[in-house]
Amino acid sequence: MRTERVLRDYIFSRWRLYLMAVLFIVTGNIIQSFYPRLLGQFTDRLQAKELTHALIVDYSLLLLAVGVLYGLLGGLGQYVVMRLGRQFEFHTRRRLFAHFTTLSERFYSKNGVGKMLSYVMNDVTAVRESISMGINQTTNATILILSAFAMMLLSGIPFHLIIVCILPLIFIPWIVTRFGPVIRTRSRTVQESISRATESAEEQFGGIRVTKKFAVEPIMINRFGAAVDTIRDNQLKLVRVSSMFQALIPFLGALSLVITIVYGGYLTIHGRITLGDFVALTLYIRMMINPLQAIGNVINTMQRSRASLERIGDLLSLKGDIREADHAKAISFERAAIEVNGLTFRYPDTDRPALEDIHLRVEPGRTLGILGKTGSGKTTLMKLLLRVYDPPKGTILIGGEDILDLKLESLRDQIAYVPQEGFLFSTTIRENIAFYRRDLELGPVEEAARQAQIHESIQEFPEQFETKLGERGITLSGGQRQRTSLARGLIKHSPIIILDDSVSAVDAVTEKSIIEAIRRERRNKTTLLIAHRISALKHADEIIVLDEGRIVQRGTHEQLLKQSGLYADLHAIQEEGSRDEADK
Structure with a gap:
């Protein structure tokens, strides 16, 4: 099962170090188990008045040695x-x-940043x-309990007395099987509610400027508060069960100690x-109580982490929708033609085609303009070309090669993509x-900035190209962010470039300068x-309207313009808008 493999593979890859650590802990606890026996022997000699100064020194040194060795070995x-845990x-x-x-992209459309942060931070921790x-704690507890039991037998304490004293501890396995699954289920519910709250917080922080401009802080506070309340309610349900579980195990340990004092005291009298023997027995039973409580804590923690481990395992078991073919090839073109043959595409879980029966060919070195209303399929076509989604086989070719037969890295290396909203880090x-x-070097960076008409704006910053941007490039205006993103695409010098409405936030004069620079370079x-x-498309060798x-x-x-249709209508509307703007 993938859930166990996440942890098992890591531990097995470092089994020598884990074995060494366990041996240190085991040896330290075995040494510690001599403490009650030595103290019992000391008590018997004290009662028999056999102690001398030399024996007192010997016992003191032995007890000190037990403490030092236990501390060194156990601590190491x-x-x-702990170091291996941090490495994990x-x-x-x-x-x-x-x-x-x-x-x-299908995964990211359904899962927010906050949820992914929850996996990486909360679940892994x-x-x-x-x-x-x-x-x-498990090694400590197990060895201490076994060592204590063995030393009780070796000390000559009657077997029936030992069994009577530890009788309440027999119920611990039943408690574990009864509470364990409940704790694990409720822990997973808590982790999922934390994921949703983290996602909500990330969204609220990202949109804080919009929140303040619309003065809707109380609404956002209540929305986030609802997510926090869900965490609280789920946490309280978990706390009730885990608290009861952790209280029962120490109670059984205390009950064993009471039986030891009452029955052992009776036999001593x-x-x-x-x-x-009575002193040693009491110390051994007392020594077993702390490990039993530790085991309870470990089981409680393990059940909680099991929920996190399951979530991590579930995530790692997910496979991307876009996969390379076994025979995938690497390509490198100086000039490449793009062919689209009968392309029809539907997004997953939808019935209506986003693109239908698309046929086109772009010769090497040519420019194809694409125009259309919002939702007409323009960006979808580009996503298919980049294999963000997979097109039907044989429908998109670059340089005569079906893109489904190409290595993803190789394909995307041939294309520079500049989206409308370029993400800046x-x-x-x-x-x-x-x-x-x-x-x-700085030279090519400056040249790309000049082509994108952002160089002069960058020069106005005190640190120029070394200016650090805020989150998502908030230091820059919308047009500056778009032109910086464009410079990023131009510097790639790929044989194919896709400009997805990437000059929409600049004025007409700047747009013209950018288009001319792109045509020239x-x-x-x-x-x-x-x-x-349409002003951005006039120079294209061919224009298609979606x-x-x-x-x-389609046409130049x-x-x-000579045809009646969407292109001429949009041109007329935009020309009229330009004249109105000029008249103001």
């Missing part, structure tokens, strides 16, 4: 286990992040705490066991532009240009 073993945390978080990169504490402008290749490279403004997923018009700018 616990250090190794580091290893698993890296593994989860790497796994996130393999999942498709819960598992790490359980294996660190679990190995330490009547001379059936020595006072030293909280790092410097230079690193954002050189995102594809962080080792680039990419003369021999293929360009797919999506735009709502409406409800179908190509309803001049040819389309």
